[in-house]
Every structure is written in C-alpha cells, then in structure tokens.
Amino acid sequence: MTTTRRELPPRYAAAEVEPAIYERWMAADAFRPADERPEGAEPFVIIQPPPNVTGALHLGHALTAFVEDILIRYHRMKGDDTLWLPGVDHASIAAQFVLDRILAQEGESRQSLGRERYLERMWQFMDETRETIARQHRRLGASLDWSRLRFTMDEGSARAVRVAFKRLYDDGLAYRGEALVNWCPRCRTTISDLENVKHEETGTLWSIRYHLADENGAPDPNAWITVATTRPETLFGDTAVAVHPEDERYAALVGREAVLPFLGRRLPIIADEHVERDFGTGAVKITPAHDFDDYEVGKRHGLPMITVIDEDGTLTEAAGPFAGLDRFEARPKVVEALAAQGDLEGEKPHEMVIGRCDRCGTVSEPRLSVQWFIDVKPLAERALASVREGRTRIIPSHFEKVYAHWMENIHDWAVSRQLWWGHRIPAWYCPDDHITVSDAAQGPEACVVCGRPASELRQETDIFDTWFSSGLWPFSTLGWPDPTPDYERFYPTQVMETAYEILFFWVARMMMLGLYFTDVEPFHTVYLHGIVRDPTGSKMSKTKGNVVDPLEMVEDIGADALRVALVSGNAPGVDQRLTESKLVTGRNFTNKLWNAARFVLGAQPEVAAAPAAESIAARWIRSRLGRATEEATHQLEALDIAGYTATVYEVAWSDYCDWFLEMAKVELRREDASDADRAATWRATAETLATLLRLLHPLLPFVTEEIWSALHDVDPTLVNDEPLLVCAAWPSPAPVDEEAEATFEGLSALVRGARNLRTEAGVAAGAWVPLVVEPADADAETTIRSVEPYIAALARVRPIQLGADGNRPELVAASPLGAAWLGVDAAAAEAARTRREAQLAELDRNIQRVRDLLANPSFVERAPAAVVERERRRLADLEEERRQLAAER
C-alpha cells in the first residue's frame, strides 16, 4: 500500500496563506451557529465592543479580537452553541469630528452642507469605513458570524432606541429640563461627565476688588470686598458674592451689596457654606450659569442666572463692552481693564483641574441649557447589586470596586446631543410645548396632551449620546424588543470582553439598561483587558507618532504571530508594552510549529501503517498531551488566556519538538526497525501532531489550519476525517500513562545528566563518547535497555555500558534509573569536579531543609497529610540522588 505525500514550503508565508484560509472558513460557513441549538449544547456568547466606524483598527482592537477569538474558537471546538456577533458603532461625535475634518479639506463644512446633505455624506463615509473594519477583522482571523453583522444605526438599533427611550419616559426616568451641562464650544454640543476629561493644569488665580455699594448703589471707592477667581471673563454673569457664614472677617458685609465692575450691577453679598474660608480671599464671585458650584449656590439662594458665554465660546451681549470676544481673548482684556481702574489686587499661578472635550481637546464650558436627561440612580442600584451579589463578575475582580464606586456616585445622564449624526430623540413638541414621546417609526399621530395633529408637531432636533444605543447592544442586536429566536436562544450572554477604559462608558451602561429592559444581567462575566502601549510604556497616539498598525504587523509576521505577541504573559486588566522581542517570539513560535510539521510530513515512510506496538516515546507524548489538554481546558474555562498560551507553548516547543520529535527520529531512523515499526511510529507522530494542532488552534488558527489540511491530504483518518480544524473537536484528554511517564522521566534525567557531563568535561559537541550507567535496580536495568537507543542519540553517547566495572569516577550524573558517567579521561573529569562538589553542597542544603521541616512536630501535626507526604517523598528522592552522586568508588 503506497502513501500520499504532502510537502510544506520551507517558510510559512503568512501574508499569502492566511487570507486564503479565511476564505476557506467562510466558504464552509464555519462561524455561523447551527440553525438550532444542538442537543445538549451549552450556549456561549461573547459580546464584542463594536469598533467606531471612524477609521481603522488599532492594536487595542487587535487584542480585543484575539482574546475573544481564542475563547470563541475554544468553545466552538468544544461543541458549545457559540455566537460572536460583529458590529460597528456609529460613534456620533467622533464620526462628526472626522467627517468635519475631511469636509474642511474640501472647503466645505457641516453648516455649508446643511443637515440633510451632511447626513448623506456621512452614510457614504460610513459605508467605506465599515467595510474597512470588517476586512481588517477578517485579516486578524476573527471568527465572527458575519451573517449577523450589525450597526448601531441600522433599523433594528433605531427601533430598540425608540422603544427603550419611550419606556424610560413613561416610567418617569427620562425628562427634559434646563440644567448646567458640559458644553464643547468646538463640537457645539453637550458632552457627558465621562466625555469631559479632567486635566491638571496651571492657571492663574486673580484677586479682584468688588467695591461695596453705597447708599445710592454707587461703588464706594474706599470700601470693597476682594474675590478670587480663575475666570475673570465670566464676571459679567455674576449675580452675587459669597462668603462663609462663620467667617468673622466678612460677617458685617453679609446682607450688603457689591457693585459689579464695568456693568455696575448690584450683587448681594450672601453667606454659604460652600465657600472655603482658607482658599483665596475667602470671598467668591457667584456665576451660576458658568460654574457647577455656583449653579448650586444660585439655586439655593434664588439668584438670577445670566449666560455670558455663547455656544461658540464667545461672550454674549450680557458682557457689555466685551461682547463678541472669544472667552480666551476676553480674559486678558478683562484683567487689563480691571488693572487699569485699580481693581486688580493680585494674581498668582494656580494648579487647577480643567475639563476638556474628550474628542477634540477643547476646554469645555459649563453652559445652561435645555437637555434630555435620564435619571439613572434606580438603574444603577440594580446594576450594582448584580455585581455585589455575584450574578455578574468582573475580571480582574478589583475592578468591581471601581465599578461600585462609580455606580454609587452616579449623576443623571445628559443624553441629548446637539449633533446630527445619530438617533434623533423621538420626542415631539406641539405649539404649546407639550411633549409627546413615541416609539413608532413614523412618529406620533397627535399630541398626547392637547390632541393637536402630527402636522403641527415638530420633532426634537437633538440626537442621543452614542452610548445610549451602545448600551442596548447585547440585546438590540438579537432582536429586542421582539422575542426573536436569536434573543430567546442567545440572551442573556456569557462573556463581555473589552478594555477597562470603557468600563463606565459602556459596560456600566449595558448593565444598567440591560437589567432595566430585560430584567436579567446581560452577561455573567465581564473580562477587561489592559492597554497596549509602546515599548517605553507610553500610550500610543497619532500625535506622538508611536502608533503600530496591527495590519502592517500582520502583513509582516502574520496574524498568528501577532496574536502570540499580544496575548501571552498578559494578565487581565494589566497594561502591556509591545516590544520588538515579543513580536519576534510570536514569529519564532509559528516558525517552530511550521518546521515541526515539515519534519513530520517529510518523515512519512513509503509504506502505510500496519498495527504495531506503540513506542515508549509515543505513549509518553500522548500522556503528556493529555495532561496539557486538561490544563489548557481548565485555563480556558477560567478565562486564563495567558495561562493557556503558556501551557500550549510549552508542550508544543519543549515536549513535542525538543523531546518527542527527537525520540521519534530515533525510531524512524534505527536500522533494525521494520517497515511496520516505522509506519507505526510515524502514524503516532502525525496523530499526536494533530492533537497538538487542536490544542493550539485557538491561539494559532491560521498556521494550525494549514498544517491540518496537509495532514488531511495525506490521510484523512489522521485528523479523524475532519477536513477543517476550525470545525474539529477540542481534544478530550488522553488517560495518563504512568509507566511511560516514569520511563521518560528516567531517560530524560539520564540524557540531561549526560549532556551536563559532556559540557563540564569539555567534550566536543559532535563527538561520540562512551557512557557507563550503574542501574539503580534490576527493573531500571531492563528499562534502560529498552530506551538505550534514545539515550544514545539524544546524549550522543556510544557505546552505553551497563554496570560499573569497579572503576567509577567522581563525576557522575544521577537519575531515577541509576547513576551514569562518561568514559572520558581523568583530566577532563577533574576539570569539572569543583562544579560537581558545588552541586553536592546544594543537594545537602536541600536535604537539610526538608529534614528540618519534617523534624518540626508542628509541621507534621498541622500541615495537610498530602503536603507532609510530598515532603517525605522529596527527601527520599534527594537522598537517593545524593547517594548516586557521592557513591563510594
């Protein structure tokens, strides 16, 4: 019977091979769940953060895709009913930011196009970038179910948004009202607390005299109260001056009035506990429309609220002579004018915290305006309880505290945005300003209050914060609010995986909205990964120019290699630096596996296998792979990605390649082997390679698939007649073969010992030297005889003499099978004796340590029996080793 042969090219050409493999997976429809849940299968659904449509994927996306892909591939192989749904987020503010920039290059702008044409242009832009993102995900190997691709601006999302909002409104949790919000004068929209990023900056603290009003209300040139402010340009909006109620310095002034510079408005001097006596002058100007603290003070004291800064950041008419100036131009001018009239008492640098727009970096402006809000407190309570009570857990767990702290201090969510790109708020106003909220696609038929027909209603022009639709993602993508088959089958989900950076933005919102609308936790585990940084630990950013493009990396070293680089040794929630050496490690690993496969395929004998007894090497590697399977399975179940990676890396490289394949070579090349023996050995080699490929597949999907298909070509039964690895089964652990493992332990110790001796004795690497072994007992002697060819080849020793002829040197290696030494001359042996003595001393130290431990009655009494037993065995092993090393001549 002749065999089919397959050869692999010398180099794994990732850039060509990987896309072709993805095509094969797609053609086989490998990522789409079966039409119905298979009998007995467990659901496993991962929620992926839909990337923003605004551009290309970065390394963070790559890490996200890799972690999730590893988990989903494992669960798919395991036979679970898996779903990993791809999507894209419309990212309203970010998208507008990007499009505005593009338009600017074309000499156009949002304003010049108008809402309708702007949105047309946006859709066009989206169609391009959405495809880019999908293509890049495929290039990374992400096994997403593309048949379920969703977009937060599609009709399903739009309907979910309307229904959700109407329900919140009907339940009294969504409301419209005037309040002070963070405003970005550049983006000209409200931004949420989360989008208002605080920066520590050095500003100036000015002390300004506000003259007291005399009996006629005119400023008294000789009496004043000095206020401290960092924002003199807002003084036109002042409506009071406040001091602390118990501040004796100012007690007499409370109830009197001060006069506002430039405008002459009279400001009551009020007492409020909000004022810190020790800060500045102890007196504060109160500008309720431009400061969150002052706003609260203003509300408490019923002060007027005057807006002096417009939506574009320029001063309003209320600023009198300074009207029309930009807020930052106005500031020095106001200071100058105050100085000119002698009312500037002082200025000093001041460390302060300034809010900036997350998107564009512009200093945000507290601004009084009418907005839609959601009262999220009741939702937050449930979301908090879910995590506290363990119905949803967060990995790593310390983020549970961070989450709790945020939930406990949550404020109402300002959800309206004065932007165009997004879901328009489904609220309609009649001429009497009655509000009608409707979830119907075509809007309400009439005003719910006065019954005016739809034709007289106008819809709110504001849109929703992007995160409102993202917050519905786990269920809106499955068909909610309808009880669709997907919703019934895949909701609630299992794992939500994302970067810790968006814990509040997204995860918290999904928890709150999910619980509120579906009455169940949207996922049971939140897995948070860290940030990928540059080699110096800096965050990657376009402005710093230190951005690594994952797609370039992939073209260079392959998606599998990049995956190893990003995923290995990275604990959840911990930032990592991506270094050149990690990338090289990844590349080398794929290369190693590739070459191992080349060897296996190339070593195929001419004659096909006939049943034969399995060699000790094959038995050992099967057993070893069984243990690795068990370990990897536990690690993947526990979401320990780095642990899984380490396990399979180790078993592939050091066990399969370094030990097993070297032993297989011995079997395949020994002259006394029959064709049947060779065929059997080769078959075991190929079969165990297949098992290894299954274990490695989630980590190295492409290269393993390519090798798998070569094995399949050679003989489909090698891979259990499964043509595609992606659809193949996760291995069930082979039973442990105690005998084979013990034998291997003995032989590997002998080989290692002999290699040590070679190096120590300075034997040339290629030279064959005699080895003498003194077997520990009769069984050991039998065993040694059975593995002699392995020892000879791996340690490059020949001949191997069993039993000492009374001429034992001091330089020996110890092993469970017995002591061994090289047949080299005395001088060479002498050269290494010192080292051997050091080894003995080390052994003695260890023996003493364990003896002491066992001699300690409280250890023997209190430590678990298994621990004591293990120490006893260790002592025996150490003593045996010492006996062999130091045996009398």
Add this chain to the structure above:
RNA sequence: GGGCGAUUGGCUCAGCUGGUUAGAGCGCACGGUUCACAUCCGUGAGGUCACUGGUUCGAAUCCAGUAUCGCCCACCA
C-alpha cells in the same frame, strides 16, 4: 482630597484561593554545519520576590505601615 494598582534575575513580564529547589521570553556566557527549524539545538551564570513589622508549622502570596511609580474618581473659585 478620596480610591485602585504596581514594585519579582540586565530588560519585558507570569506566579489563582499561603505548602516548588520562585518561572518564562529576550539579553548574556560557553559550545554546536547531528539530513524540521541558526526564526535553531545543547549547557550555564544571574533573584535576601521595594522596605519594616505582624499572622502562621510554613509568606513573593494574607494583614498593617513606609517609600517610589502609575492609573481612576472628585463641585475648593
């Protein structure tokens, strides 16, 4: 001002609920044209696990405190 995290060989990092002789990759040293792989193979050096105290038979691991670094949250103008 609160809170969280980190501190382990030259570098980058693993070490779960306390029980190994503290690991890996890179780097380093020595030796290798053994017919899969130099993107490789073999051997080796290198760590009082930041510091101080405590709990325990036993601590890198738990507790308290200190130091340095980083992050998050926060309405002192």
